[in-house]
Amino acid sequence: xxxxxxxxxxxxxxxxxxxxxxxxxxxxxxxxxxxxxxxxxxxxxxxxxxxxxxxxxxxxxxxxxxxxxxxxxxxxxxxxxxxxxxxxxxxxxxxxxxxxxxxxxxxxxxxxxxxxxxxxxxxxxxxxxxxxxxxxxxxxxxxxxxxxxxxxxxxxxxxxxxx
Amino acid sequence: xxxxxxxxxxxxxxxxxxxxxxxxxxxxxxxxxxxxxxxxxxxxxxxxxxxxxxxxxxxxxxxxxxxxxxxxxxxxxxxxxxxxxxxxxxxxxxxxxxxxxxxxxxxxxxxxxxxxxxxxxxxxxxxxxxxxxxxxxxxxxxxxxxxxxxxxxxxxxxxxxxxxxxxxxxxxxxxxxxxxxxxxxxxxxxxxxxxxx
Numbered sequence: 001x002x003x004x005x006x007x008x009x010x011x012x013x014x015x016x017x018x019x020x021x022x023x024x025x026x027x028x029x030x031x032x033x034x035x036x037x038x039x040x041x042x043x044x045x046x047x048x049x050x051x052x053x054x055x056x057x058x059x060x061x062x063x064x065x066x067x068x069x070x071x072x073x074x075x076x077x078x079x080x081x082x083x084x085x086x087x088x089x090x091x092x093x094x095x096x097x098x099x100x101x102x103x104x105x106x107x108x109x110x111x112x113x114x115x116x117x118x119x120x121x122x123x124x125x126x127x128x129x130x131x132x133x134x135x136x137x138x139x140x141x142x143x144x145x146x147x148x149x150x151x152x153x154x155x156x157x158x159x160x161x162x163x
Numbered sequence: 164x165x166x167x168x169x170x171x172x173x174x175x176x177x178x179x180x181x182x183x184x185x186x187x188x189x190x191x192x193x194x195x196x197x198x199x200x201x202x203x204x205x206x207x208x209x210x211x212x213x214x215x216x217x218x219x220x221x222x223x224x225x226x227x228x229x230x231x232x233x234x235x236x237x238x239x240x241x242x243x244x245x246x247x248x249x250x251x252x253x254x255x256x257x258x259x260x261x262x263x264x265x266x267x268x269x270x271x272x273x274x275x276x277x278x279x280x281x282x283x284x285x286x287x288x289x290x291x292x293x294x295x296x297x298x299x300x301x302x303x304x305x306x307x308x309x310x311x312x313x314x315x316x317x318x319x320x321x322x323x324x325x326x327x328x329x330x331x332x333x334x335x336x337x338x339x340x341x342x343x344x345x346x347x348x349x350x351x352x353x354x355x356x357x358x359x360x
Contacts, residue, residue, distance in 0.1 A: 008212035009315060027309030028316060048211075048316045059323050061212040098313050099229050099301025110316050139309020156224055156305060 012064030014043035014077040018147040026094030028111035031142040033091045039082035042146045045070035050117035067117035093142045095134040131163040177206040180328045186286040187279035197335045205329045227310045228276030228302045235293040238346040239314035242276045273302045322347040
């Protein structure tokens with residue numbers, strides 16, 4: 001029997017519990033999942049913005065808020081729990097452009113910037129992105145299974161799909 | 164834990180925001196040709212991670228209009244209502260039944276958002292002297308959780324916390340339009356220092 005762990009906006013969670021499913025909802029934000037299948041440890045960050053400053057990370061509930069700090073913080077906890085660089089993989093979902101002008105022009109492209117920032121910071125740590133579902137213009141529910149590493153994405157248009 | 168002066172500030176802010184939203188309710192009423200009642204249901208100063216639990220619990224997708232404002236004050240405004248209700252609202256605005264929400268229907272609600280934002284900002288500006296520019300209105304249909312994220316991210320650029328004001332505008336025919344204002348807690352003093360001065 002699995003149990004859900006909700007990851008709130010700007011937060012992150014790491015789990016070794018093989019019954020856990022990490023879940024969140026993303027629009028322009030991005031759900032970043034890092035996992036080491038060998039060490040059976042996985043984490044999810046709910047990233048809201050591309051980059052922060054050192055002062056911004058003081059609140060532990062916001063440790064997944066910025067892309068740069070989310071990667072650092074997730075990685076640190078996963079390594080502390082037996083993960084190893086070289087084995088850690090990433091999956092990411094979200095970064096949508098939620099609002100359009102009535103002529104269809106995209107507005108407030110924070111989603112795309114979040115995705116670009118995460119790609120940059122993951123590359124700095126040589127963490128490969130093994131699957132992703134990013135961009136477009138709809139919100140997504142994200143469920144990451146700690147045991148299997150499967151990520152299930154649901155949205156209002158296509159229903160569910162596994163990544 | 165909030166000090167008593169911070170609690171007082173929040174109460175004063177709620178009263179000020181409510182009066183600015185009243186002017187939006189008045190514009191809404193004129194467009195619909197029917198009375199609109201405003202109920203300011205909540206003002207909270209909250210951690211971002213707890214914000215989604217304060218929002219109205221709406222099980223279906225919502226139609227939302229989002230407008231971002233900058234200048235002397237940075238704030239985000241979002242109007243939304245359940246997707247099924249949006250057809251009723253568009254029908255009222257266009258004086259024509261809407262089986263589905265057409266492009267024209269969407270456009271009419273986005274325009275309503277523009278007009279209501281204009282009323283809100285004009286009143287706020289007149290009362291405080293603050294100069295604020297609004298973006299064009301963006302609209303979308305999706306879950307409320309997804310749709311509030313651009314607005315929250317916009318405010319969260321400069322703050323760890325967020326102030327959210329939630330008001331319900333109820334028409335005589337039973338349509339409820341939610342009006343949400345989000346701002347950085349550091350901006351409260353700008354409004355309060357100038358309001359009524």
